[in-house]
Every structure is written in structure tokens, then in C-alpha cells.
Amino acid sequence: MRFETDKCVGVIVDVQERLFTFMQQKERLETNxxxxxxxxxxxxxPLLKTQQYTSGLGPTIDSVDDAMGGLQIIxxxxxxxxxxxxxxxxxxxxxxxxxxxxxxxxxxxxxxxxLDLVLNGYVPVVVEDCISSRKDSxxxxxxxxxxxxxxxxxxxxxxxxxxxxxxxSDAFKEILxxxx
Numbered sequence: 678m679r680f681e682t683d684k685c686v687g688v689i690v691d692v693q694e695r696l697f698t699f700m701q702q703k704e705r706l707e708t709n710x711x712x713x714x715x716x717x718x719x720x721x722x723p724l725l726k727t728q729q730y731t732s733g734l735g736p737t738i739d740s741v742d743d744a745m746g747g748l749q750i751i752x753x754x755x756x757x758x759x760x761x762x763x764x765x766x767x768x769x770x771x772x773x774x775x776x777x778x779x780x781x782x783x784x785x786x787x788x789x790x791x792l793d794l795v796l797n798g799y800v801p802v803v804v805e806d807c808i809s810s811r812k813d814s815x816x817x818x819x820x821x822x823x824x825x826x827x828x829x830x831x832x833x834x835x836x837x838x839x840x841x842x843x844x845x846s847d848a849f850k851e852i853l854x855x856x857x
Contacts, residue, residue, distance in 0.1 A: 678829070680802060682840050686773045687717045687724045689745065690758060690780030690787050694735035700781055700809040701816065707740055709807045709833050712855045713779055714744040716837040719851045723771050727751045727758050729786060756786045759793035768799075775800045777836060779807035784819035791828045802829040804836060 692710060700706055717724060726748045728737060736742065737750070753761040768776070776799050780787055787808050794801040803823055810816040824830055831839075834856050841849045 682720050684773050685722050685775040686771045687722050687777040689726045691729040692741045692780050696734050697738050699811045701813045706809045711744045713807050713833040716852050716855050720840050757789035757793045779804045783808040783810040784815035788819045791823050802831050804833050805830050806832045
């Protein structure tokens with residue numbers, strides 16, 4: 678299966694201030710998320726942003742929010758994005774079946790969202806270097822479970838270059854600047 682820009686939507690899950698502080702390799706995660714988001718924007722892939730219980734976990738961290746261009750938040754209380762009706766309506770409205778997932782925490786909201794997307798007929802691809810958990814063992818376990826359940830895994834560089842399809846375009850040159 679190949680991913681194409683006109684069939685993909687990106688979902689950035691719960692990268693919020695009070696939770697982000699406790700993530701493993703948070704500096705690397707932040708850098709990678711920003712590259713992924715900027716690359717998806719260059720390629721014209723629509724993005725969605727969720728926040729889990731904002732009054733308790735705070736807003737999306739500034740750098741990620743800035744990279745996303747201040748997109749409207751889809752507020753949720755359920756761990757899975759798919760249990761929030763406004764998320765489902767917004768996702769369905771995009772008319773795209775391939776969902777690029779990134780965010781936190783790997784073993785809770787990202788995992789449950791990926792599993793529900795599969796159940797709902799979507800093809801989720803989790804960007805493994807753009808997810809994290811408080812414990813690395815939880816991240817590793819989540820990746821193993823997702824893969825066993827049919828969720829595709831990739832890296833930000835791989836998905837961005839796959840979506841570019843070829844070298845030489847303006848989009849490719851911009852992606853190259855981001856990943857170098």
C-alpha cells in the first residue's frame with residue numbers, strides 16, 4: 678500500500694503542556710512533530726488537532742500549535758479520538774481514509790485511536806518517531822500491539838518522502854530543507 682496526499686489526513690493527538698513535560702525524549706519528539714506537521718502542510722495534507730481534558734492537561738504546546746497554524750481544537754474526554762463525535766464528523770468530512778497519527782501518549786490515546794480507526798474502516802499509519810509515552814516500555818508495547826492489529830508504522834522522513842513521490846518539485850525541496 679502506498680500513501681498519497683489526496684487520500685491522507687494528519688491527526689496530532691494531545692500534545693499538551695502538562696502531559697508533554699513527562700514524555701520520554703521530549704526534545705526529540707517536539708522537533709520531529711514540528712518537521713512532520715510542517716511537511717504535511719507543505720504537501721497540502723489536512724490536519725486535525727485534539728486535546729484531552731484541556732482544563733486538566735493544558736493547551737497544546739506552543740511550538741506544535743504554531744506549526745499547525747492555530748488549527749481549531751477537537752476537545753475530548755475519551756482516550757480514543759474516535760469516541761468523540763466531533764472528531765468523527767470532522768474526519769469524515771475530510772473524505773480521506775488514510776490517517777497519519779502522531780502525538781501522545783503512545784499506549785493510551787494514540788493506541789486506542791489507531792485501533793478504533795481500523796475498526797471504522799480507516800487505514801491508520803502511526804509515525805513512530807513522532808509518538809511518546811512517560812515510559813519507553815509503554816511506547817514499545819503500544820507499537821507492537823498496533824502492528825499486530827494491522828496498524829501501519831512509519832517514520833516522519835519516510836512518510837513525507839513517500840507523499841512527495843519524486844525529487845525535483847518545490848514540495849520536495851521544501852521537505853528536504855525540513856528533514857536535513
